[in-house]
Amino acid sequence: MRGVSNRVSPWFLVLVVVTVGGGVLTTLGPGVVLTTGVVLLVLGGWAVSLCLHEFAHAYVAYRNGDLSVRDKGYLTLDIRRYTDPVLSFGLPVVFLLLGGIPLPGGAVWIQHGAIRSRAARSLVSLAGPATNLVLGAALTITVAAVPMPIGLAVGLSCLALIQVLAFVLNILPVPGLDGFGILEPFLSLSARRFAARVRPWAPLALFVLLIGVPGVASAFFGLAYTAFGAVGGDGRLAAAGYGELLFWR
Numbered sequence: 010m011r012g013v014s015n016r017v018s019p020w021f022l023v024l025v026v027v028t029v030g031g032g033v034l035t036t037l038g039p040g041v042v043l044t045t046g047v048v049l050l051v052l053g054g055w056a057v058s059l060c061l062h063e064f065a066h067a068y069v070a071y072r073n074g075d076l077s078v079r080d081k082g083y084l085t086l087d088i089r090r091y092t093d094p095v096l097s098f099g100l101p102v103v104f105l106l107l108g109g110i111p112l113p114g115g116a117v118w119i120q121h122g123a124i125r126s127r128a129a130r131s132l133v134s135l136a137g138p139a140t141n142l143v144l145g146a147a148l149t150i151t152v153a154a155v156p157m158p159i160g161l162a163v164g165l166s167c168l169a170l171i172q173v174l175a176f177v178l179n180i181l182p183v184p185g186l187d188g189f190g191i192l193e194p195f196l197s198l199s200a201r202r203f204a205a206r207v208r209p210w211a212p213l214a215l216f217v218l219l220i221g222v223p224g225v226a227s228a229f230f231g232l233a234y235t236a237f238g239a240v241g242g243d244g245r246l247a248a249a250g251y252g253e254l255l256f257w258r
Contacts, residue, residue, distance in 0.1 A: 035161045047160070047250055058141060150241060166242060173233055177229070
């Protein structure tokens with residue numbers, strides 16, 4: 010692809026190796042080995058998808074006029090380039106392991122004034138969650154179409170559901186999330202100013218509701234499972250994968 014570095018970050022390749030290694034472990038049998046494999050497969054795959062999510066934002070921005078993303082290294086899939094690796098990637102992985110909710114991870118800083126149109130700015134925001142949805146659909150198709158050991162099917166189904174969960178969460182029209190970014194270019198100046206004031210704490214308030222209010226969490230997961238089924242996902246396999254991922258419960 011024009012403008013994309015031909016050197017993929019070795020850090021990204023490490024994440025891919027961890028993910029593949031976890032997948033191999035899921036094929037070796039039940040018990041601790043299976044649990045370890047699912048954890049590595051899902052957490053490694055989630056970190057890989059975080060890189061791809063942010064790359065998608067940056068690449069669409071680059072193709073629509075923001076050349077600064079290339080100089081910032083966003084087009085190399087380098088996990089270190091997407092703000093702070095601990096806060097932007099480490100914490101989402103920890104929250105996923107503890108609560109099963111895929112929090113938004115890294116972020117790329119886009120020069121919105123360089124983007125050619127409002128529609129293009131909206132597309133930049135859409136690119137990230139759309140990547141999660143495509144990954145989720147691709148994983149579900151793979152599980153359905155390719156014969157594989159049950160352990161691997163469980164792990165991949167769990168990872169696919171997490172991609173759909175990430176899509177549903179990110180697409181919500183909440184300031185600070187991509188869903189609001191899709192709408193923001195078309196809003197009035199006063200609406201954008203209000204959003205700027207609430208942006209720092211609006212996602213946090215949403216996560217508190219998801220974690221602390223059972224009805225909200227149930228509605229969110231119900232919507233995500235509906236979307237997961239719509240792309241061909243097997244809810245029973247995904248639920249079994251979640252059981253292995255959240256082994257400590």
